[in-house]
Amino acid sequence: MGSIVTERSNTCPDADQHHAEKTPLQLISQGVCLPGIPRHPTFTAQRKWTLEQMALAFRVFARKDFTDGMAGHISVRDPENPHTFWTNPLAVHFGILKASDMILVNYEGVPIGGNMSRPANAAGFLIHSAVHQARPDVDAACHTHSPHGMAWSAFGRPLEMLTQDAAYLYGNAQAVYKDFGGVVLTEEEGKKIGDALGNKGKGMILQNHGLLTVGSTVSEACFLMTLMERACQCQLLAEAAEANGLTKVYIPDESAKYTFENSSDAETLYWEGQPDLQFEEHMSKGEHKN
Template identity: 70%
Template sequence: MAPSAISPPEQDAIATTTHGTAVQKKKTPLQMISQGTTLPCIPVHPTFAAHRQWMLEHMAIAFRVFARKGYTEGMSGHISVRDPEFPHTFWTNPLGRHFGLLKSSDMILVNYEGEAIGGNMSRPANAAGFLIHSAVHKARPDVTAACHTHSPAGKAWSTFARPLEMLNQDVTYFYGSAQSVYHEFGGVVFTVEEGERLAAALGPEGKGMILRNHGLITVGSTVDEAAYLYTLMERSCEVQLMIEAAAANGVKKVYVPEESAKYTFEMGSDPEALYWEFQPDLEYEEFMCQNAHKG
């Protein structure tokens, strides 16, 4: 669904005022990618309860997508989603339950003090996950959801402690300050200070971060956005590793031009567009699990 990483095309559309005057109106990224009827915007919900249930169901599907893609590693990995009614709390997954089995009713609501205050409290949350996610949510009020797992390519590329290079159209969604690297590694995150350093490294505009010797973390304004960016960052790490292997044998890299990388980022890395980038995986997983995530 990404727009082409080439010179910017004409982005203006003709709009008409109530007085019949024609004016130029810039198209949104979602309008640009939609030939014909534009895909609908992110749903708006009439109540907090309806919004919460929708978020939890999408969260459960995100975990199941991650499971199908092979991002599981023992008890490691977590997604957090800020509650729509109580923004100083967030939902996360129970410790020790496989991503591929998670349902909306399995999630735990925790506050910034680390207390479980709602949802399914039959199991604990992940302590390291709480410290990472609470720090991110505190530092970034714009972040609704965050994803972190120990996925294979992310772990492999993290050993270089280097950002992903602008080598293809898709990775330009992490152009500029949208990507960062956390250069420290102190083992499992068990201190508030480590979580705060990690959140600071993500920065005010970060969408994805490579954690040295650890893995990846992505954030978004919806769990769909954060989950799609995670799948994209993991795949980009895999592709970068393939490119590095070829380059080691003398094949020269050709980078996306700066202007094209910037343009593609602006036209693709948008909350509405990124929400929709995840919907094909979401719809496929809903079909494959026969809506078991809603239990």
């Protein structure tokens, strides 16, 4: 296997450096700065770490009740062969998935590596393959049928800028796919979903369906899924309160934009997802690595 870039570090600037010179990760780190996103010295090491992160993300989704029969999937682009991606086996509970369970497929939908004893989800393949082909910058994508995500999707509307968390999806970072055509079993439907995300989208509401998030790491895409689900829950609670006479107060556009610009970069969102993944690693006692 060839080599890739080793881990980057993020050194916080001196206290007298101007605020504008700091990265979002440096701004949130008071004192010693959190390091950058890990990069391992070989493709083999990077792949192993990525698949372990993927298994932990599924366990996060299980603990947060994002499971729904055979629905839901995560995909991660292979670090060495970017025209292929890893995904979960069909009909295995998120809460018991391990790195060795994942299946490597190409853009033609052919399983070419990993766990060959189980099929992948056909609908999941069509969605994720379209997203990965449309967005070379996306390494990970998540789709779930989470309860509040499904409930809010029935309105076919974007999340409003009601909370600081919702502002992580400010502007064209959020999309809505309104052309629901049933279970995704055709390449055309998958491509329409990929196109609807746009070239800047981080999260998308699939009308009458659920949620989709993407990121440059599993941790980022996983965190954005948990953020979107909570934002949908808050939106539904706010709608109910408004129906009973209260008035919603929106975040000013300038403040929402400022929050997005200082919170939604790849490094910060990677670290936003790490606490949940760390907890699952602790609880699994290493089982996710097998």
